[in-house]
Amino acid sequence: MTTVLANVFIYEPSSWLSVVFVLCFALFIYGFIGLTTIPSAPRGTISGFLGMVIAIVATYLWFNLEVADVDLAPEVVPSAAYWVLPICIVGGGAIGVALAATVKMTGMPQLVGLLNAFGGLASAIEAIALYVDPIAEVGLEPGESRLQLGFLLFTVWVGMITFTGSLIAVGKLSEKIKGSVLPIGLLRFLIITLQLASVALMLVTGLSGYGIEYPSDPTDPTLEGIFGPKAEQVIDAGRGGSIGLVLALTGVSSLLGVVSVLPIGGADMPVVISVLNSLSGVSGCTAGFMIANNLLIIAGAIVASSGAILSYVMCKAMNRSITNVLMGGFGQGSGGKAAAKAEGPVEQKTANPVELDELTDILLRAHSVIITPGYGMAVSRAQHAVQEMTSLLRANGCNVRFGVHPVAGRLPGHMNVLLAEAKVPYDIVLEMDEINSDFEETDVVLVIGANDTVNPAAETDPTSSIAGMPVLRVWGAKTVVVLKRSLAQGYAAVENPLFFNDNTRMFFGDAKKNCDALVKQLGEKNPAALKAAGAQNGDAAAPKKKTSPDLFEFQEPKRPGAGEGIGAGKTIGVVKEREPEVRVAITPQIAARFAEWGFDVVVQSGAGLAASRAAFTDAAYQRAGATVVPDARGVYDKADIVMGVARPRPEDVRMGRNGQVVVSYVGPNGDFNNKDAATGLIQAAVDSGVTLLSMDLVPRTTIAQRLDSLSSVGKLAGHRAIIEAAFEFDRFLAPEITAAGKYPPAKILVLGAGVAGLAAAGLGVALGAEVRCFDTRVETKDQVKSMGAEFITVEFEEDGAGEGGYAKVMSEEYYQKELELFEQQCTEVDIVVTTAQIPGRPAPMLINKQAVANLKPGSVIVDIAAMSGGNCEETRPGEKYITPNGVKILGYTDLPGRLAPQASAMYAANLYRLIEHMSKGGKKAWAVDTDDATIRPMMISHMGQKMWPYKAPGGPPPPPKAAAKTAAPVKEEGPSNYDLYWLGMSPEMWLAFCVGIAVFALIAAFFPTSFAEQLAIFVLACVGGYHIIWGVTPSLHTPLMSVSNAVSGVVILGGMLLLVAGDKSGTFVLGSVATSVAAINVFGGFAVTWRMLSMFKK
Known part of the structure; x- marks a missing residue:
């Protein structure tokens, strides 16, 4: 195929146009690469837009400079195209820009779905326009003609499915369509029936051909009047196809799009939107094959890669397959059984509510806060109130960050856009993988409108329907506050044990109203922070000091008043370790933190020298507020809590007294070569009445991490x-x-x-x-x-x-x-x-x-x-x-x-958390609670009683496990998968390889050479698109979808080229409509992308 458009063989394309298209392709690629980081994203968007404008202008110039010179009859020369094209492009572009300028960020998923619909519709219209073109097959070899017709029909099918499916998805996202009135079984039957009907119609249409049958005499007045001197080339053009078959395919495809999306639940619409985004790229790509335009093929392949990757990302984040989502998901996707289950009474458990005043105090005391927003925040439109709260907390010296789950919003990256709209700095908004390791060191986590994305059952309950789903591990924080309307289950219809944890408080009510109330209360209780936040003109204020309770850097202690603090009246003692142990239990940094809690600290002279190579000197401890005593006897005499690293000797513990607590590694099971190594120590602890806690017996639970x-x-x-x-x-x-x-x-x-x-x-x-x-x-x-x-x-x-x-x-x-x-x-x-x-x-x-x-x-x-x-x-x-x-x-x-200094610092931090835990998170005076599920398993002795070995209270029996398989039966059944590998490839890989070889052999045997060239371009574009799209930062996944919509609008070139058919043809009219629809995508997609990116501020 040697022409730009199959049906316009009479217009030979100029080499300069092909070169321009290569430049546009490079600009598109640079545009997507720009989305790998937030700072470079605006430049990338400008690059993509520039590539699109160049492609449109170049095509229009080619149209004006070369088409007018072709020797045609006056009736065929498309004179109106010169002024119709600008009207179509400007009109469609104006509609797109208006949509982009007026859409609310909470409605961004609906706009993306609408642009998906326009992309599919434009491709389908172009295919129908080409079918009714009176000279669609002129100048084509039989193989080229069959290939063009095949892609034409497939473009109609994919384009109309994308169009109607996207409209249904938009209706569900905006809650204008609640669900299907038809049974799920009937809908699935209709889907299969319509798919078979589509295939049948494509086969029948392909056999019927397309175009109009012309007289065989070149001198016939009909041909001479229309085509002038080119009439001889039209004799064999038509085969008498039927437009009725194509319209029937259009209707069946449209209905298939409706019934395919209708049964899927509203909560799964983000995945559906991503899939339809991919299909809009596929329709553009097939349109490129249809009109032999490489730029359309490349752009469509990249857009299809984008949608496919985002669909995969969302499914992986929900621990579900794409098949599971598209076939209905939980409770058949739209409520169904899942919804009914969520409404009924669950297990009787008690949550710990929190009042506004108490929550305000918790936040003002916090050094570090992580906010994990969910869909509930977006629905209530609370992001601006959350930003104001962030500004106040940061102005108060609190380190505030956000943890965003990939499916927290209604699109990948949607939550990042909502926060950016509210002027939350993007550098404090972190992805799930970036922030999960930080929850354990965080004072307060605010869960706003999230449920399944913070459900610990995903990691702790293998029988749960969300088992294995990646979640934000918020439960590891010191305090978790959940802002939610009720204790109702999420979309997965799974109870969330987070709501009933000891460290969780529930703040019930509407997210926006509660956040507004919090902002007001925070401002009233801390006017200085309110003033500092206001001075930033609405922007989030930067923290005015180092805020996180850094356990590894020294900070001058600020002791509370007499009798105040959780450690008031108590003393912590640190003994010097015996060789060969070189670590120390408490560092000066932790000693200072204990002093801030009201504890007195005594340290045996020289305790920190071996561990720190003179860094943890006696003077450093004294600077931290500790008292240095000459020997271990002085520590035991003064301390209520004695802390060490290695197993103490029995004579050390005998220096203790009744009620005194000793914490260290005990190893009550003895050593591998001496089972009785700890026996004497345990008996000495019992005899002296000491409470002996062993740090090697900390239970492996979430709270004790x-x-x-x-x-x-x-x-x-x-x-x-x-x-x-x-x-x-x-x-x-x-x-x-x-x-x-x-x-x-x-x-x-x-x-x-x-x-x-x-x-x-x-x-x-x-x-x-x-x-x-x-x-x-x-x-x-x-x-x-x-x-x-x-x-x-x-x-x-x-x-x-x-x-x-x-x-x-x-x-x-x-x-x-x-x-x-x-x-x-x-x-x-x-x-x-x-x-x-x-x-x-x-x-x-x-x-x-x-x-x-x-x-x-x-x-x-x-x-x-x-x-x-x-x-x-x-x-x-x-x-x-x-x-x-x-x-x-x-x-x-x-x-x-x-690594003695580092090891000592980490062990001291663990002891700090132990004391914090024993004081109920720093809320109550320190005490030994023998009923505490974390402390009791660590307890070797207490008040003269031996408490070890610990017997855990009985619980429900574990679920039965499948019988373990042994090697013998496996060998009897046949070779293992490993045995079946040949040359490093599994049987499945060999099957795929052979199928691929067969497909390429068929292409080589039956398809024209031009298709092989286009196929090579398509494959390379898919591979390149795959790697480029994976490099896009997750926070920009929503802008990625909108810019993909804009690039999929490159089908506008096909609409422009179809206007060559002449002013009076149906192809001319349909081409004009396709150009207008595609222009909505181009200008609307780039405009809304620029609007979103302009919101991201550091």
């Missing part, structure tokens, strides 16, 4: 293990290419994907090594992959998850398979880091002598589990050992101590 010092220790040990391994390895970890040659990356094997293993894997990847990780708990696979490492498994099915999140002891068969795997891996890797430990038992032996022998000379094994005996058969605890074959085995038992 901030107390979990074992996780802190594990992270440090994993980090240091890689540092020690790198030092001993004496070679590059990352791949290097130098003048001396090319050096491959080091290969690291990490055994165990707990905190230590993940820390080791993460640092290994960061240093450039190739890391592979193994764990018996398959559920850790995603965590390993998120660190950039490879997860390896044993070809044997057995669940390795034990109680409390630890791994359990595996069967002997599984163990033997493990050893075989590790022996094989050791033939490939350079560094092995082992972390596997089971509480109360010797560490499992994972690296046997054969595995060690398989390692290359110079390889390194770091055995983090050396303190428990080690995971390597040749480990020597506390030593570095070099085997006869040159393998270095590091059995160091003090890896955390080799």
